[in-house]
Amino acid sequence: MKKLKLLLVQLSLLVLGYSPAYAQQSAGPGPAVGVTPSSLAVSLYKTSHLVFPFAVKSVDRGSGEILVEQDAALGNVLRVKAGKPGFRETNLTVITADGGLYSFLVTYAADPAVLTLLLPEATPPGSVPALVGETGCNEASAQRDAARVAADKTPLPGRRDNKFGMQLALRGIYVRGETMYYRLRLRNNSDIPYAADGLRFLIRDKQHTRRTATQEQELQPCYVYGGPASVAAQSERDLVVALPKVTLPATKYLAIRLMEKNGGRHLQLKVPYHMLLRAKPFSLPKGADDRIVSF
Template structure:
């Protein structure tokens, strides 16, 4: 009888051990990834220099202004829209899978304006299928698009004799090409401070949080720095293919440096559905 009792106790202990080990196998684990501190100002531009080309950018607050530096793919320029910016965050993913998180705060005079961002040896990597595109190939296709005549009813805005118009959307090899016409009928050159594309809610309650998804161009073909006086020019913006969810739109925004001639247009999903093949 004692032997039977001992065997039952041993068997119960073994089952308990197996059950605990089984629970351990299926138990999820999490690890906190710290964010780097980033100070930005509405009077100065902070430059983030990455080792690889920037693939995507997400802002926690729409008052954080971001753009890639003209003609380069690895420098992100960051600025506050105004001094009322509340603490927020910024997330950047580079084409090598680098994941970078920043805790953003307003500082009239930031401690550092130019930051070289290097990935830690054990940093987290973003997993995505990587397709390699040659810059020369993108530029040649963008050149073809820039030479085409208008292929759709223009979506435009004009203010103070300046304007922006979307005149064509094309697709090739899973890339979208947006043909934009910029005009300046005044004698005052239009210096571009911010050129941004982002998906946002069509209707937004004042109480709801800002929901914007920045669209970072793979290439901007043309002069995205200035619209000379009395001129019209073409920009072609290249983006990885995407569609726009219901109740949202793509906003294309042009902001003048030290000026008030800000321009913006809204692109809906039905416009993307009419994208044409590049011949």
């Protein structure tokens, strides 16, 4: 009788889809790791500033009784104030472009002791998957890698356009992962300052007839190092533009167009498909993290 009861229990567990082995496999990779929140006191009459190492991509308020605004010019700065005096303790969660997750417990203080917090990189880095923007680039990695490219002074084959005392030069193309980096130099040999109105990257057909509609595709940069592309008289500046990785057939080329604001000194470079294929690869040294380093 005991054996029969035991058999019935085992059959019931199998019908319910349970077994000790199955339960062990469903346990998951391990226990969740908690993120300890930082303390943040805010006031009704004073503005607190949170300065993050990378651009802020997501903000979640636990209550509408705190006011949060992202600085339009500096994407890595948040302004925080109290919506009313004496609000109940609430929370604030911020995610940055590098995947850093920051958690705060927010309380009211009429006169906060600290009004500006300079936040370090999240530890461990990549608390959440690094965010990829609409351009397909990881903005945080693009920012770091563009600085490495700017520091590389190796002369590479490039293209130049000279007009009206202005020069736009492509001084190298680099690639890492799914992102390509274009190192540009803008030189102003005139006595008139140059203010750029736009820097565009266009994929175009090499040849087209009047009966055929011209098709072009614009690539959107995910990061520009050294911008904006404006140059004082008798000076020069370097730019590094991060774009999604692209290769082209022999029938197309990449056009880099620089337009002058309220002027006519427009410049253009034509980059053939074979120059894109000669992009210089680079990677981090062994054991290094994803911080800015020299080659």
